[in-house]
Amino acid sequence: MxxxxxxxxxxxxxxxxxxxxxNYGYNPSETKAKTEQxxxxxxxxxxxxxxxxxxxxxxxxxxxxxxxxxxxxxxxxxxxxxxxxxxxxxxxxxxxxxxxxxxxxxxxxxxxxxxxxxxxxxxxxxxxxxxxxxxxxxxxxxxxxxxxxxxxxxxxxxxxxxxxxxxxxxxxxxxxxxxxxxxxxxxxxxxxxxxxxxxxxxxxxxxxxxxxxxxxxxxxxxCSRFLIANNTVLNTREYGSIYLTWSNEMTVKNNYIYNNLFSDGIRLYDTNNSLICFNTIIACADYGVALMAGAMNNTVHHNNFLYNYGYGSQALDSQWLRNNIWFDNNTKEGNFWSDWGGEGNYSISGWALTIDPYPLATMVNLTMDDIILPNNATDDLLEENDYERNAVRITTEKTYNLIVADVDLYLINLSAGKNYTININTETTSGLECYLIDSGFMLGLFDVLAGGKAKEGKLQYTFEIKKDGDYYLLVFNDLEHYKTALPAPYSLEITARKEVTTRLGGAIWAVITGAGITLCLCFRKKKT
Structure with missing residues (x-):
């Protein structure tokens, strides 16, 4: 019908x-060669x-x-x-x-x-x-x-x-x-x-x-016997950009993973007999690859680990006696690690106490010119407020100056029973979005209280805070397209203003200044 x-x-x-x-084919003799494309x-x-x-x-x-x-x-x-x-x-x-x-x-x-x-x-x-x-x-x-x-x-x-x-x-x-x-x-x-x-x-x-x-x-x-190849996964915000759990015989190769805001690039949980190779994993909040509890007999080799922020290293092997290996046993070649010192092995974090004994001196099948990666001292990649655990606290009484962002995450304390209005003017920046999120929830499972995307250069919304506490303010610019992985300069100014009025209220104003964004948080109180 x-x-x-x-x-x-x-x-x-x-x-x-x-x-x-x-392509996602594997030729061991070419693993260190630069690709022509x-x-x-x-x-x-x-x-x-x-x-x-x-x-x-x-x-x-x-x-x-x-x-x-x-x-x-x-x-x-x-x-x-x-x-x-x-x-x-x-x-x-x-x-x-x-x-x-x-x-x-x-x-x-x-x-x-x-x-x-x-x-x-x-x-x-x-x-x-x-x-x-x-x-x-x-x-x-x-x-x-x-x-x-x-x-x-x-x-x-x-x-x-x-x-x-x-x-x-x-x-x-x-x-x-x-x-x-x-x-x-x-x-x-x-x-x-x-x-x-x-x-x-x-x-x-x-x-x-x-x-x-x-x-x-x-x-x-x-699941079992998957081929996951040549995919691009950007700007995710939960446990794994590629997340495999209770699965077997999975092949994950030649994928490009950028910027998991909350956790790992590739995560395996109770997943066995799987292959992770020829992936490029960049700027994840935790590990590039994490082999969690129950992950056994997995092989990880010829991946590019670039500037991931795990504790102690860019990869995790969480349990003893799981027989995971971090190199190709045939070629005796491991992975490329951007933080490897150039000599000796590379230590993998976790209770397995394992290593990559054959770290690679050059990236696999690509150069720095081929990938999305900022390359100067003012990159958003190097800022501290991209991830939940490093959210920068803001108040209504200070002014902050920052440079560049694809994603910026702030933490602000708001009071119950008060109304706030956010006004954003993006005269020279397209695609700006701003959201207020309850900090009591894991960032990946957004409890979005208010927000939206600027239309014709403007965004305004009003919301009421129902409980005292900290809230995340997430600001980002045009994540719909991959080029947003490249940083865009902006300035962010937070100020507090007290106005005499007959009602409770508040406002956040954001206006473009020069090539950047000025964001002002204002609070108004009852007339006394």
Whole structure:
């Protein structure tokens, strides 16, 4: 059953920047050689523009092969049924497209989804019959794509922004995710949990996807025999940018991971017999790779560990007698560590008391010119307020001058029963966002009290504080695109103003000064 499209709506979208992170093959003889192509190469894909336009549609539900009759195609592999060029903007708590129990081949492509629930929901369809390609998901409060008990589904070239989860897969075999790009961001209504999340799955292939600003980029629980390769995971804010738990025989290679605000780049928990190689992991708040409790018989080699801030080293091996090794046993080559002294082994943190006995003198298959990495003394990478544990405390009585930021995190004490208003003017900086977060919650699980993204250079919102205590103020600039990993200069000024008024209130004003941002926090009290 489905509702026939009602209305023609032309729409044109901007170009999408994707990433190409080299090939993911391994040739031991070339591990120290510089690649001829940049490790992180920007490529411009064709704009998402459809001359035929979209047509409005209500929810579509298909529960048997007979329901395909209204769609073009014959249901064969060569001529699948097609759901295409439809626009779904729904407030009902229903999937925009729900397909259950079918056996025919079908393609869902070039559709737009903005819903209060799921975008696409597949359940118990026949093996190797579904392809989801070239769709756009924007602000879906549950998930962009959900696949359950459906094997060998292919998901490719989809883009999404502000979805709770980009792609969720459960109890499925042989799922293929390739060339998808999802940006999580922050929502005041729901958490942006994972770029993609798998539970109880086998033999999935996750290649050349981009997941930016989610709690986790790639998450797998109770899974086995995955290939996770050539993905880019940026600006995550929970335990692992790539987080594997209770899984087995997982291969994680040639991924680019930048800036986990809260924790580790790659984290394995109770995950065994897995390979982590040829990844580049940069500027994570804790470890580049963390092998947690129960992680056994894993091999970690030929990775680039750059400026990760774990305790004692850039990697963790947490337990004795787990037989994890930090080098390639065939080539006797380990990993590149930006903090290695140049002689001897490299000590790995944790109770395993292990080492990388063969640290590499040069980076693997790339140079500093190939990667996103600031390179001067005023880099945001070198600032102290990128991470939760290093949030800089601000007050209403001091002025602070900082230089550059992709993400800046402040801690401020606010009083119950008082109203605050935030005004932001971003006259020379695009994409500025500012959020107030309850500090009682782990930063990755945002309890966002107020905030938003500047539109046309301005942002204003008012909120009431219901309990005394510390709150995080998170300020960042255009994390939607990877180039935000490069620092942008700005100045930040915090001042306190007392005004005579007849009501409680407060305000934070932020205005651009020169090439930067001036942020002022003001508090007003009752007239006495």
């Amino acid at each position: 489905w509702e026939f499209p009602k209305k023609f709506i032309p729409i044109i979208f901007c170009s999408i920047i994707l990433f190409n992170i080299g 940049p490790f992180l190469q920007e490529i411009n894909t064709p704009p998402l523009a459809y001359s035929a336009g979209y047509e409005n549609s209500g929810p579509i539900e298909i529960t048997s092969d007979e329901d395909w009759g209204a769609f073009p195609g014959s249901g064969t592999a060569q001529d699948p049924y097609r759901i295409e060029l439809l626009w779904f903007e729904l407030t009902e708590r229903l999937p925009a497209i729900s397909i259950n129990g079918t056996t025919k081949h079908f393609l869902i492509s070039h559709c737009y989804f903005e819903t209060d629930f799921k975008g696409i929901f597949l359940y118990a369809i026949a093996n190797n019959t579904a392809t989801i390609a070239n769709n756009i998901f924007n602000g879906n409060n549950a998930n962009g794509i959900v696949i359950i008990h459906s094997n060998f589904v292919r998901v490719e070239n989809n883009t999404g922004r502000l979805d709770h989860v980009g792609i969720r897969v459960s109890y499925s075999i042989g799922t293929v995710l390739v060339n998808n790009s999802f940006y999580g961001g922050i929502s005041l209504d729901y958490l942006t949990a994972s770029g993609t999340g798998f539970t109880y799955c086998q033999n999935a292939t996750i290649i050349n996807n981009t997941f930016n600003f989610f709690n986790r980029g790639i998450y797998a629980k109770n």
